[in-house]
Amino acid sequence: MKADYRKELRALVLLNSYQEAIQLIPFDKKYADFIFYGLSQIEGIRDSRVCIGFSRSPSGPLIHKKCRNCTFFSQKETEKQPECLLFDENGMSVVPIRTAQRTFGYIAFKLQKDASGNIAGAVNNFANSIAISIENQRQKDELAARNRELSAFKDHLETLVWERTRDLEASHRELKKTEGFLRAMIACSPVALYSIDAEGLVTSWNESAERIFGWSADEVMGKPLPMIPADKVQEYEDHIREVLSAGDFLGRDLYRRRKDGSLFPVSLSVAQILDDRGKVIGIMGAAEDITERKTANEKLLKTLQDKETLLRELNHRINNTMQILTSMVHIRARRAGSRDVSNFATDLNLKIATMSLVHQKLYNSADLSHISLKEYLEDLAVYMVKQYPGASNKISLHLDLEEMNILIDTAIPCGLVMNELLTNSLTHGFPPGSQGDIFISTKSKPDGTTELIYRDTGEGVPEHFTIHENGGMGLRLVKELVEHQMDGAFSFEKGEQGPVFTIEFPDNLYTVRI
Amino acid sequence: MHNQEPTTVMIVEDEVFIAMSLEIQLKTAGYHVCGRTATGEDAVRAAEELSPDVILMDIRLAGQIDGIEAARKILERAQPVLIFMTGYQGPEVKNAAMALNPRGFLIKPVTIGDIESLLMESM
Numbered sequence: 001m002k003a004d005y006r007k008e009l010r011a012l013v014l015l016n017s018y019q020e021a022i023q024l025i026p027f028d029k030k031y032a033d034f035i036f037y038g039l040s041q042i043e044g045i046r047d048s049r050v051c052i053g054f055s056r057s058p059s060g061p062l063i064h065k066k067c068r069n070c071t072f073f074s075q076k077e078t079e080k081q082p083e084c085l086l087f088d089e090n091g092m093s094v095v096p097i098r099t100a101q102r103t104f105g106y107i108a109f110k111l112q113k114d115a116s117g118n119i120a121g122a123v124n125n126f127a128n129s130i131a132i133s134i135e136n137q138r139q140k141d142e143l144a145a146r147n148r149e150l151s152a153f154k155d156h157l158e159t160l161v162w163e164r165t166r167d168l169e170a171s172h173r174e175l176k177k178t179e180g181f182l183r184a185m186i187a188c189s190p191v192a193l194y195s196i197d198a199e200g201l202v203t204s205w206n207e208s209a210e211r212i213f214g215w216s217a218d219e220v221m222g223k224p225l226p227m228i229p230a231d232k233v234q235e236y237e238d239h240i241r242e243v244l245s246a247g248d249f250l251g252r253d254l255y256r257r258r259k260d261g262s263l264f265p266v267s268l269s270v271a272q273i274l275d276d277r278g279k280v281i282g283i284m285g286a287a288e289d290i291t292e293r294k295t296a297n298e299k300l301l302k303t304l305q306d307k308e309t310l311l312r313e314l315n316h317r318i319n320n321t322m323q324i325l326t327s328m329v330h331i332r333a334r335r336a337g338s339r340d341v342s343n344f345a346t347d348l349n350l351k352i353a354t355m356s357l358v359h360q361k362l363y364n365s366a367d368l369s370h371i372s373l374k375e376y377l378e379d380l381a382v383y384m385v386k387q388y389p390g391a392s393n394k395i396s397l398h399l400d401l402e403e404m405n406i407l408i409d410t411a412i413p414c415g416l417v418m419n420e421l422l423t424n425s426l427t428h429g430f431p432p433g434s435q436g437d438i439f440i441s442t443k444s445k446p447d448g449t450t451e452l453i454y455r456d457t458g459e460g461v462p463e464h465f466t467i468h469e470n471g472g473m474g475l476r477l478v479k480e481l482v483e484h485q486m487d488g489a490f491s492f493e494k495g496e497q498g499p500v501f502t503i504e505f506p507d508n509l510y511t512v513r514i
Numbered sequence: 515m516h517n518q519e520p521t522t523v524m525i526v527e528d529e530v531f532i533a534m535s536l537e538i539q540l541k542t543a544g545y546h547v548c549g550r551t552a553t554g555e556d557a558v559r560a561a562e563e564l565s566p567d568v569i570l571m572d573i574r575l576a577g578q579i580d581g582i583e584a585a586r587k588i589l590e591r592a593q594p595v596l597i598f599m600t601g602y603q604g605p606e607v608k609n610a611a612m613a614l615n616p617r618g619f620l621i622k623p624v625t626i627g628d629i630e631s632l633l634m635e636s637m
């Protein structure tokens with residue numbers, strides 16, 4: 001709460017003594033920022049001199065001390081300018097009021113007695129004037145302080161504005177840089193890039209869009225997308241709804257229209273365009289012309305289908321040819337009418353069947369290079385036994401075959417070896433009326449080779465039997481196949497329960513061809 | 515059945531050697547080969563005329579219709595035992611053939627043993 005200076009001043013001036021004045025003047029540092037008092041009795045002030053002290057300092061009492069000891073009233077300088085004097089704010093020096101006026105801006109008054117010699121009215125007027133002056137000064141001070149504050153605020157604002165401007169300029173430069181980067185990226189994109197606003201009107205359309213669709217940017221900007229085929233409008237609207245609700249999608253194969261009306265396939269990806277609050281304000285589309293890719297894929301598919309057809313026909317031809325060969329052999333053998341020729345024909349046809357079975361397995365294999373040795377030997381053994389009348393009833397097959405895939409180049413000689421061994425057992429091992437077993441097992445060995453063990457419980461071999469001296473053509477052929485074509489090892493032992501043939505062979509003699 | 519009246523077999527095969535060989539082997543085995551045709555159309559006509567007990571049907575045939583189509587037409591009027599024999603191994607061909615519920619689907623080369631095994635199941 002501010003003191004009312006004018007009231008206090010007036011009341012002060014009307015008092016007679018300094019002692020009373022200082023009792024009334026609130027020297028509260030918070031409010032009192034000046035002192036005014038009269039000397040002695042106002043009526044008795046010699047030569048109408050009044051000493052006025054102002055203090056801009058809250059420490060007012062300094063002034064009155066100086067004033068009490070004031071000696072300037074009798075000095076000439078003072079008498080020449082008898083109006084009043086000002087103490088500076090420290091109360092240490094006296095300045096003529098005119099100088100003070102210049103310095104502090106206060107108005108100086110000359111107190112004069114009225115006609116009756118009374119100075120009270122003049123003092124009152126003076127006090128009022130001083131009060132007004134002080135108030136004016138206070139207002140000026142406040143204004144100056146306000147101005148200083150404003151100036152500081154202005155400076156602060158200017159600093160803020162400068163900083164903001166600096167930041168904005170930096171952002172602007174960055175934005176320009178990003179914009180330039182994006183513009184270059186969009187310009188050099190081989191994919192048609194375009195965008196539409198919330199109304200579905202085109203807001204951007206790059207060079208590739210012009211090249212791919214045929215419309216220039218000037219033709220499409222601000223208009224609906226022109227390349228939606230008439231019968232795809234519903235699909236397009238569904239896509240828009242999907243993007244707005246579910247978000248972006250990538251690489252969807254669709255058909256679009258060129259300016260010349262032709263339809264062509266595109267791979268379309270779209271993304272929402274969001275504003276700074278995350279609201280969707282448009283959609284960006286990227287359309288890649290996939291005509292060439294689609295054509296190439298169709299050609300590739302056609303080639304693949306042709307290959308599959310060729311493979312199927314080839315397989316059919318092989319199987320059919322094998323059947324023709326066996327039929328020819330059979331007819332020819334029948335014409336010969338000889339048992340030896342008939343046996344030869346049967347043997348030959350079983351070899352043909354053995355190799356046919358490899359092709360059948362190969363056709364059904366996953367990679368057209370490998371077949372399952374387990375399946376092949378199983379089928380071959382069952383097939384061979386079935387080809388000898390009555391063999392199924394007297395011979396039991398015991399197969400212990402490990403699951404493994406081998407190359408066809410290994411499978412064919414392996415099958416022929418098995419064919420020979422089975423033929424040997426089925427032809428010579430079990431005389432009419434006898435029964436027995438055939439055991440076939442395979443397993444992988446740590447060195448990567450495969451071990452095949454074949455034995456039967458038939459009649460066995462003579463005591464001094466050797467493959468080289470006593471073995472027939474079939475067993476010698478087996479040895480040759482294993483050692484020379486399969487690069488394997490062949491061994492034979494008579495065994496307690498019948499002959500045992502052991503074959504070890506690698507499957508790395510040939511490389512995969514497909 | 516062999517002791518009473520031989521089973522009649524019709525061979526539908528466009529490869530002469532195969533057809534001949536099968537015919538010889540079947541006769542040797544005691545069957546009566548009542549006919550041999552090389553096309554699907556002839557097979558349909560012959561089946562109606564000869565009413566065989568068994569039809570050995572190749573699938574890839576001369577003529578406009580294949581063995582599966584010919585068998586379908588035959589089965590519309592009769593119920594012979596049907597055995598397909600073909601060089602085709604693909605699942606499409608086999609599935610189409612098996613839809614007609616044949617006694618067997620044999621991959622060539624086929625032996626008389628294969629055929630007899632199937633026939634013994636039913637005769």
